[in-house]
Amino acid sequence: MNALEPLLEFLSIPSVSTDPAHKEDVRKAALWLAERLRERGFRTELHETPLHPILYAERLLDPKAPTVLVYGHYDVQPPDPLELWENPPFVPTVREGRVYARGASDDKGQLWAHVAALEGLPARVNVKFLVEGEEEIGSPSLLPFVREHREKLQADVVLISDGAMFAPFTPTLTCGLRGLAYLEVRLKGARRDLHSGSFGGVAPNPIQAMGWILSKLKDEKTGKILVPGLYDRVRPVSEEEKRLWPSLDEEALRRELGVEVLAGEEGYSPLERLWTRPTLDPNGIWGGYQGEGSKTVIPAEAGFKVSLRLVPDQDPEEVASQVEAYLREICPPGYTMEILRLHGGRPVLTDPFSPPMRLMARALEEVWGRPPVYTREGGTIPVVAELQDALHAPVVLLGLGLPDDNLHAPNEKFDLVNLEKGIAVLKRFYELLARGD
DSSP: OTTHHHHHHHHTSOOBTTOGGGHHHHHHHHHHHHHHHHTTTOEEEEEOOSSSOEEEEEEOOOTTSOEEEEEEEOOBOOOOOGGGOSSOTTSOEEETTEEESTTTTTTHHHHHHHHHTTTTOOTTOEEEEEEESOGGGTOTTHHHHHHHTHHHHOOSEEEEOOSBOSBTTBOEEEEEEOEEEEEEEEEEOSSSOEEHHHHTTTSOOHHHHHHHHHHTSBOTTTOOBOSTTTTTTOOOOOHHHHTTSOOOOHHHHHHHHTOSSOOSOTTSOHHHHHHTSOEEEEEEEEESOOSSSOOOEEOSEEEEEEEEEEOTTOOHHHHHHHHHHHHHHHSOTTOEEEEEEEEEEOOEEOOTTSHHHHHHHHHHHHHHSSOOEEEEESSOOHHHHHHHHHHOOOEEEOOOBOTTSOTTSTTOEEEHHHHHHHHHHHHHHHHHHHHTO
16 A cells, blocks of 8 residues: 555654653644655645644645545653553554554544645645644634634635544544543642551541542442533533434443443443443542552542543533542542643534535445444544634545554554555545535
C-alpha cells in the first residue's frame, strides 16, 4: 500500500505532548507533516505557541469551489507501561493486517488518511488543514487560535477523523461527542510523614480521608453521581435519534472488557450510558509508601485525579465548580484540600441530516457496500465545539479506527483495511462535493 510507508515514518516520531523531554519530537512531527502537505501543493504556516506549534495549511484552487477544513492532531499519549508493548511503541510494526505503534489510530493513522486522499483531488475543491500538537493535553493553545483566526479558517464543512467505527467493517458517522471536566484533588494532613506506631490513632491520614471522599461521589447501587446539580442541564435524547443507533451486542462487550456485569447508571441502556449520560471516574490515586516491602508510615499528603464526561447541555466550568463545592463539603475535618482544574471540553452534537453528512453517507455506502450506522462518541475532542461556534459550518465526524484499537494503552493499532477504505471514502466524498451532488 503506497500510503503505508510514509505512515510508518510518521509513527516513528515520539511526539508525546505532555512530556517536556519530547518537545523537539513534537515539533519534528509538525515539520514532517508540513513537508508532506507542501509536496501536495499546499501553502503551510507553523504558528508557534507557548507549548507546541499549530500547523495551518491551505490549497485554494478555485474561489467558487466548496472549501473543506480538515482538523487533526499529531501529538500522542505517553506509551507507558513500556513492558506491556509487544513491539517498541515508536518502532511501527505491521502484522496480521494491522500497524502497531503509539498514535497508530489516535490520531496519526486517521490524519494520514486525509493527507493520502489528496492525490488526484478534483480541482473544484479547496482544502485547508488545521493540525495541533496539544490535543492530548486539552488543546490549550488551539482554542484561542480558532477564535483569533476564524476568517482564515472559514469553510463550508469541517471534516474530522479522530474516533472509531462502531464495529469492524461497519461504516460509521458520529453525531455527538461527550465533553470533559478533569480535576486533581490533593489532601494534606500532618505537616510531615509520621510513624504509624508512634502517631497512629491521633494523626490524620489523607489516604483514609481520600477513601471516604471517593465513596461519596457515586451511589454504590444505582451508579448515579451524587454531586448536587450535576444532572440539571442534561438534555434528554430523542426517540428519533435512538432509532438511528445500531444494536449493541452486550455479551460481546462484556467479553471484550473481561467482566461479568456492565457497570454504570441504573435505568439506562449501555449505549445511553456510553454516549448520552454524564460519568465520573477516578483516574489515578497516590499517597504513602508504594515500594517493595513495608514502611509503616502515615503520609502527610495523598491525592487523586478524577474525570467527568459531560453531555449536552452541560458546561465544563459549571460542572467543575459543582464538583469542587461538593468535594469541599464532604472533606472530613482536619484536612486541607487543594483542587486543580486540569482541562476540559464542551460536548458536541452535529446534524446527521446536513448536506455534507448525506454526501459522506453516500461515499461510505459506495466504498463499503453498506450504509453507515449513526453513533455518538463517548470521548472528547475539545476543539469541535469551538469550531462549530466560530465557523458556523456543518461538522462531519468520520471515525476510521475501531473500538479495540487500544487508544491510550499498550499495543495501540490501526487496521490497514480501515486506512485503505478511509482513503477511498475521502476521495469519493471530495468527488461528490466537487460535482455539487
